[in-house]
Amino acid sequence: MSINTAPSTTDLTARRRAGIAAVVPDLRIDWSRRTGISGTTPTLQVVVNSKLMPEQPVREGAYRAFRDLDCEYVRYVPWFPYPHMSVPELDPPTATTTSWDFTFADPPAIDFLDATAGRHPVLNFSTIPAWMFVGGEDVAYPEDPDGIFWRYNEGTELRDPSGRELGDYFARLVSWYTQGGFTDELGVRHESGHHYELPIWEVLNEADLEHATTPKAYTERYDVIVEAIRSVSPETEFVGLGIANPSANPEYFEYFLNPANHRDGIPLDWISYHFYAAPAVAEGIDEWQHTMFAQADGFLATVRYVESIRKRLSPSTRTMINETGAILGDDHLTAWGADMGPDPQIPDAYWNLAGAVYAHLVVELTRMGIDAVGASQLVGYPGQFPSVTMVDWETGAPNARFQVLRLLRDHIGPGDELVEDPLVATVGSGAGAMRRVTQLPTQLAFVRDGVRKVLLVNRTGSDTTVPVHGAAGGTLAVVDVASAGGPVREARVDSDIVPLGAYAVAVVTLPHGTGA
Numbered sequence: 001m002s003i004n005t006a007p008s009t010t011d012l013t014a015r016r017r018a019g020i021a022a023v024v025p026d027l028r029i030d031w032s033r034r035t036g037i038s039g040t041t042p043t044l045q046v047v048v049n050s051k052l053m054p055e056q057p058v059r060e061g062a063y064r065a066f067r068d069l070d071c072e073y074v075r076y077v078p079w080f081p082y083p084h085m086s087v088p089e090l091d092p093p094t095a096t097t098t099s100w101d102f103t104f105a106d107p108p109a110i111d112f113l114d115a116t117a118g119r120h121p122v123l124n125f126s127t128i129p130a131w132m133f134v135g136g137e138d139v140a141y142p143e144d145p146d147g148i149f150w151r152y153n154e155g156t157e158l159r160d161p162s163g164r165e166l167g168d169y170f171a172r173l174v175s176w177y178t179q180g181g182f183t184d185e186l187g188v189r190h191e192s193g194h195h196y197e198l199p200i201w202e203v204l205n206e207a208d209l210e211h212a213t214t215p216k217a218y219t220e221r222y223d224v225i226v227e228a229i230r231s232v233s234p235e236t237e238f239v240g241l242g243i244a245n246p247s248a249n250p251e252y253f254e255y256f257l258n259p260a261n262h263r264d265g266i267p268l269d270w271i272s273y274h275f276y277a278a279p280a281v282a283e284g285i286d287e288w289q290h291t292m293f294a295q296a297d298g299f300l301a302t303v304r305y306v307e308s309i310r311k312r313l314s315p316s317t318r319t320m321i322n323e324t325g326a327i328l329g330d331d332h333l334t335a336w337g338a339d340m341g342p343d344p345q346i347p348d349a350y351w352n353l354a355g356a357v358y359a360h361l362v363v364e365l366t367r368m369g370i371d372a373v374g375a376s377q378l379v380g381y382p383g384q385f386p387s388v389t390m391v392d393w394e395t396g397a398p399n400a401r402f403q404v405l406r407l408l409r410d411h412i413g414p415g416d417e418l419v420e421d422p423l424v425a426t427v428g429s430g431a432g433a434m435r436r437v438t439q440l441p442t443q444l445a446f447v448r449d450g451v452r453k454v455l456l457v458n459r460t461g462s463d464t465t466v467p468v469h470g471a472a473g474g475t476l477a478v479v480d481v482a483s484a485g486g487p488v489r490e491a492r493v494d495s496d497i498v499p500l501g502a503y504a505v506a507v508v509t510l511p512h513g514t515g516a
Contacts, residue, residue: 026467027422029445031452038416038446040366042408044375044390045075045322048085050146051379051393052108059111061396062379067115069406073122073372075322076112078105079205080127080153081384084145088173092131093185100190102176104145109177113196122239122322123198125173126205127153132166133211134159148383156212163221167228174198175232201229202239202272202322208249215255222256223263239270239320246273247302250309257313268314273306274323275299276376276388277357281329285347286461289503292326292357293459297432300364307368322374324361325401326354328387344386349461352481352503354387355404359457359505362408363444367418375405392485399485404505407479407488411507412446412455419445441466441500452510458500466498473511480504 046066051058078086084104091099105125112121130136133155142149158166168185175182178198181191203222207213213221218241226238243252255261257268277292303321310317328350331340362373380386381393390402398406421443424431435442441464442457454468458480474493480501483489498508 025423025440027426027443028469029419029422029454030425031419031445031447033420033425034447035367035418035420036369037414038366038412038418039414040362040370041072041372041413042362042375042405043071043073043075043322043372044069044405045077045377046112047377047379048076048078048108049082049379049381049384050085051381051384052111053085053104053146054107058379058381058391058393058396062391063111063115063396065391065396065398065402066378069402069409070119071405071409072119073200073320073322073374074112074116074119075122075124075202075320075374076109076116077124077126077205078109080210081148081150082145083127083130083141083149083152086125086127087129088176089129089169090131090141092129092137096186098184098186098188100172100184102192106192110194113177120199122200122202122320124202124205124239124242125170126202126210126242128166128204128211129169130154132158132160132169153210158221163224166221167224170225171228171232174201174229174236178233198233198236200237200239200270201233202242202270205242206244206274207241208252209244215252216261218252219256219261223266226266227263237269238267239272239322240268241271241273242322243273246275246306247299250305253306253309254313257310257317259314268317270318270320270371271310272320272322274376275302275321275325275361276323277326277354279329283329285349285353288350289353289459289461292353293360296357296361299361300368303365303368303370318371320372320374321361321365321370322372323376324358324373325376325388326350326357327385331385331387340382340386342382344382346387348484349481349503350387351400351485352404352479353461355401355479356457356459356503356505358401359404359408359455360442360459362412363442363455363457366412366444367421375401397485400479400481400483403479403483403485403488407477407505407507408455410488411448411453411477411509412444415448417447419447421445451512454508454510456498456500456504456506456508458502458504458506461502463502464500466500467496468493468498468508468510469496470510471496471498471508475509476506477509478504478506480506 088102088105130139134157136155172182176192177194177196207218277295279288279291380389444455471493472495476491
C-alpha cells in the first residue's frame with residue numbers, strides 16, 4: 001500500500017472554488033487483502049401510477065428496459081394516491097353487495113409479475129382501504145382512476161380492532177393472484193385465473209408517516225396480515241416496517257425486531273427502510289453535489305445504528321433498503337401541495353448526479369452487508385415526483401439513473417470477493433472523513449469469477465483522473481454526463497490513469513493476471 005502526500009486543505013478549497021476536481025492520491029490496491037464476500041443486490045422499485053397503465057406510451061418503453069435489466073428483489077408498490085389501482089375493494093361490504101374490482105389493479109400487476117417471473121419480486125399492496133379506519137368511510141375517492149388523490153390515506157384506528165377484517169382483506173387479495181380467485185364476505189366466488197408465486201410480500205409502507213401508525217400498532221397489523229397471507233401462500237417470505245425516516249424513528253426497529261412483541265410463529269424474514277437525498281429548494285446544481293453526498297454519508301451512519309439493533313435483537317433478519325435515491329426540494333413537497341409544474345426544469349446533469357449518489361450508497365452498503373439496495377423509482381412524472389424517475393416520462397427511454405443501475409447490475413453483486421479499500425488501509429478510520437473533505441472518488445475493488453474490477457464514483461461535477469495500477473490493457477464501462485441516458489459506454493484502458501467525467505460511475509476491469 002502507498003499513498004502520495006495529499007494536497008493541503010487550503011489547496012483543495014482553492015481548487016473546488018475554481019471548479020477543479022480534487023487531486024486523487026496514488027492509492028495502490030493490495031489484491032491479497034480480501035475482506036469478505038458480497039451479499040448485496042442492486043435493484044429498483046416500481047411504483048404504480050397511471051403511466052404504467054395500458055395504452056400509455058411510457059409503459060412500453062419503460063417495461064422494455066425493465067425486462068432487459070432483469071433484477072432480483074424488485075419492489076412493486078401500488079399506493080394510496082391512486083386508489084383504483086391500489087385498493088380493489090374501495091367500498092365496504094353491505095348485507096347484499098361487495099365492491100371487489102381488479103379492473104385497474106390487474107394490468108400493471110400482471111405486467112410486473114410476468115416481467116419478474118423466476119426472480120424474487122417483492123410485492124406490496126401498501127394501502128389499507130380507507131373504510132377500514134374509524135372515520136374513513138367519509139373519504140370520497142375520485143371517480144377518475146388516473147387522478148392523483150393525496151387525501152385517501154386517512155384514519156389512525158381500525159374500525160375492527162381485532163384486525164380480522166384487515167387480515168381477511170389481504171388474504172383475499174393474495175388469493176386473487178396465487179389461488180385463481182377467492183370467496184368474498186358474502187360467500188360469492190370471484191375467479192381470476194391467476195396462479196402466480198409470490199416469493200416475498202412487504203407489509204404496508206412507511207408506518208412512521210402513513211396513518212400515524214405506532215410501533216406497537218404496526219407490529220400488531222404485521223402479525224395479522226402475515227398470518228392471513230401465510231394461510232393462502234405458505235411459502236411467502238415477509239418484509240416489515242418500510243420506515244421513511246429511520247434516523248428519527250429508531251423505536252420502530254427496537255420494538256418490531258424484538259420477537260417477544262410478536263405472536264408465536266410470526267417470521268421476521270426482512271426489514272426495510274428508505275432514504276432520499278434532498279437538497280434545499282434554494283440550492284442549485286453546484287450546491288446539490290455537496291448536499292446530496294453529505295446527506296448520503298449521514299444516512300450511512302443511520303444504517304450502522306439500525307444494523308446494531310438488528311444484530312442484537314434478530315440477527316437472522318435480512319435488510320433491504322428499497323427506496324433509495326435523490327429528490328429535488330420543490331418535488332419533495334409535491335405530496336403536500338407544491339408542484340414543479342407541467343414542464344419541470346431539471347438539469348440534464350442532475351440524473352448523473354442522482355445516479356452517482358445511488359452508486360456511492362451501493363458501494364458503502366455492500367461493505368456493510370446490506371442485502372438489497374433499491375433505486376427509486378422506475379417511472380415518475382409531473383405531479384408524481386418527476387425528479388425520482390429512472391426513465392423519460394413521455395417515452396419511457398432510460399435516463400442516466402437507470403443506466404447506472406444497469407452498469408451495477410452487470411458488474412457487481414452477490415458472490416463477489418471484496419478487497420480492502422486502500423484509503424482505509426492507509427489512513428485508518430479517518431478515511432471516510434478524508435474522502436468527504438477532499439471529495440475523493442468512491443472506490444470499491446472486488447474480484448468476480450477471478451477477474452479483478454474496480455468500481456469508481458466521481459462525487460463532483462468536474463472531470464478528474466484516478467490511478468488504478470494494473471489497469472492498462474483492461475476495459476472501462478462508464479456512465480457520465482457525456483453518455484447521459486444512452487447505453488453504457490465501453491472503452492479500452494490505455495494506461496493506469498483512468499479518466500472520470502463529471503458524476504461518472506465507472507467499472508474498470510483489469511486484464512487477467514495484473515494488479516499490484
